[in-house]
Amino acid sequence: MSSAARKKSVLAITATALLAIAAPLAAGTTASAASVSTWDKVARCEASGNWSINTGNGYYGGLQISMSTWRAFGGTQYASRPDLASKQQQILTGEKILAGQGQGAWPSCGPAAGLGADHADPYPSAPSYPNPASLADGTLVKSPNGPAVKVMIDGAGVPVAGSDVTPDKYDLSKIVLIDDAAFNGLPSAPPAGTVVHDQAGGANRYVVIDGAALPISASDWTADGYNIRPDMGVPTSWLQGAVQRTLSNGRVVMDQTGNDPARYVMVNGTALHISAAEWTANGYDQRSLLGVPTSWLAGSAARQVPNGTIVKDASGNDATVYVMAGGKAVTLSYADFTGLGYDKRPLEGVPGTWLTAAAAKAAPADGTMLLAQGNNTVWQVTGGKKRAMTADEFGAGKASFDDVVSVPAALINGLPTA
Incomplete structure (x- = not known):
């Protein structure tokens, strides 16, 4: 550091200078005068970039500030000496000195670093973003x-795809910026029970449950009371995925009507009836109970549990494991469970009453395709009997091997040949 700079920095503070800095000190603000990179240049010139330097020459820290100047410009709010303060605290105090005395407080190093020409705020305040919970539904x-954009729907941020912008009439000039953490933390689906429709238009209405959009039939719209709930438009692409x-x-x-006292538990898209005894015994009464559209529930309850689903009694009283094949629960031995690879699949608990009935079925439903371990013949169930399928029955537009269920040989052997 030059001797001239040292002399300048230890000049007694005049009354005029004190008056000049009194207001910013009282307000707790700093001048926006130079970026951190410019202050780094000053420090390299003054103190070889050492922000903790104290050589005993009467000047301290990276900016070589004297004690009288440090005290006069409020540096003692941070530390008793400049070299004991952090780099940021020294720069903030340097900002005040720069505002009061100009870059001449560092006669050689200030101009050399471009201190007087740099008017950037070294530590700009973080921008203030609105709380997404305060934004109206439909706000982008x-x-x-x-670059990702979401639309606020009942406290959730539903993703908006580029393909949604035009048909859904989203005005990208009205996007509201929110904090990065808040944006990423938004639920991606509206809360359960929210009624939605395609933002692009159309008469179809859906109710959201677990991120899935369940169709509401015309008869359910009023009977189930959905007509009195807010009806929210959601992005087309999101709705198409939610329906699936x-x-x-x-x-x-x-x-949803409450007219039917029956309760059901969902397993891979199928609603399984829960008997009155199992409602409490299996702990279903401890779970959240949600109303769903009447017609959707009827269709789901009539649907077979998908082939290949692995199930057992939810009560835990029976350790037997089954694989679903055409609506029939087929018993698996431990050798079958591991040999057929079913130990790699999720094991779903199901109501015991329902399971007993599914296991008692004489044969899988017609059309079910079966394959035993170690045998290349695929059998199709027809009228409770089995029929060997030929290779030319598989292919594009025909049967798919993906729909074939691996089952114990005992099941296939027990079916009469058609």
């Missing part, structure tokens, strides 16, 4: 750090 939001989703396994549901 994004993080300042990424199934409710979470283990979700307990009932008819």
